[in-house]
Amino acid sequence: MSKITPFKAVRPAPDKVGLVSCRNYEDYSPAELAAWLNFNPYSFLHVINPAYVNAQKITLDKRFKGVAHKYQDFKNENVLISEEKPVFFLYEIQTKNRTFTGIVAGTSIDDYKNNVIKKHEDTLQYRVELFKDYLHQTGFNTEPVLITYPDNTTINNWISEKKKSQPIYNYSTTNKEKHQLWKIETEEEIEWLQNQFEKISELYIADGHHRSASAELLYDEYKQSEHNNLNYFMSFLIAESNVKIYEYNRIIRDLNGYSSEEFLEKLSENFIIKDKEQELWKPQSKFEFGMYLKGNFYALFYKQDGNSNNHKSILENLDAQILYGKVLKPLLAIEDLRNDERIEYIPGKQSILTLKELVDEGEFEVGFMLFPSDISEIKALADNNLIMPPKSTYIEPKFRSGLMVYEL
Structure with missing residues (x-):
């Protein structure tokens, strides 16, 4: 009560x-x-x-x-x-x-x-x-x-x-x-x-x-x-x-030493990548991610390995956690999402043109767009005493x- x-x-x-x-x-x-x-x-x-x-x-x-x-x-x-x-x-x-x-x-x-x-x-x-x-x-x-x-x-x-x-x-x-x-x-x-x-x-x-x-x-x-x-x-x-509930999108200052071609190749190990060129593309559902790199938008579809995601924890199936576990930490060497100065966050209520402009200006190398979580995910995490990654939601x-x- x-x-x-x-x-x-x-x-x-x-x-x-x-x-x-x-x-x-x-x-x-x-x-x-x-x-x-x-x-x-x-x-x-x-x-x-x-x-x-x-x-x-x-x-x-x-x-x-x-x-x-x-x-x-x-x-x-x-x-x-x-x-x-x-x-x-x-x-x-x-x-x-x-x-x-x-x-x-x-x-x-x-x-x-x-x-x-x-x-x-x-x-x-x-x-x-x-x-x-x-x-x-x-x-x-x-x-x-x-x-x-x-x-x-x-x-x-x-x-x-x-x-x-x-x-x-x-x-x-x-x-x-x-x-x-x-x-x-x-x-x-x-x-x-x-x-x-x-x-x-x-x-x-x-x-x-x-x-x-x-x-x-x-x-x-x-x-x-x-x-x-x-x-x-x-x-x-x-x-x-x-x-x-809005997402928080991520912008990163560098590719951790990778060329854009090498980075795309690394991403292809865990994602199906479609080049959207100049289309202002945003994720349409869970397990989809948008990326803006070198003047082009990309759609990234997470390879879910059949039904294996059904056996993963709620946290492991969270889009923000997937991006962290498959991209930000292993490829871009960003471990501390709160304090690493190489990453910044843009509330999803802002236009993706904001993200595009920041990358185009040259201070940031790549931007990632997420699909927003819903209230059921938030409640499930709380019910299981699990914690979302920082800057997962803008509410x-x-x-x-x-x-x-x-x-x-």
């Missing part, structure tokens, strides 16, 4: 929400970041990236304290307001092509520890420690963990009815998304929703493994404190059919920073 809890959110004043909320600051180019900070005094970027001009010159400790101080300024100026009592929220994002709707709630650290909330990605300890320190020193988090639950007709029907009521936020952003937020505040609604999730035996983290691991670490260090909010971390709970929706704050 899954446990969710309402929380006393801090959120933008209704007349300023469109100005306050922003994308994750890492998504902004330096020029964009400077423009938003210079021309929008209400942007939450001022909170999460204080003293941005001198950001490389100050210690992390000073930066975290700057975040805490700027956050308090936003509260003192009533740019951010606090809920009077713990509540849930229903949140909807409408993009050009999709609509995402889910519930914002606190999820249980105990559920995370006991594998009721399941993981499929590995974490880097230094990043977990860093974000734990950030949480401790700033006292808040504004990036919920994206968690999926099995499709549920009862919850879906309730969401449809709730959306007929007046939202507390209804605004659009400069990237042409529409955002709506409803408050779930009556005792009857809160209790009903908690009861529905108690019937759900397992939840799955889609995005936010480092955030949840940091919340666990913070809880372990300070669980004797008076901060009951440490028992939970903020999550955006969404039906598993409502997430959109939407992405939550707006500053839209909701969970105080510790």
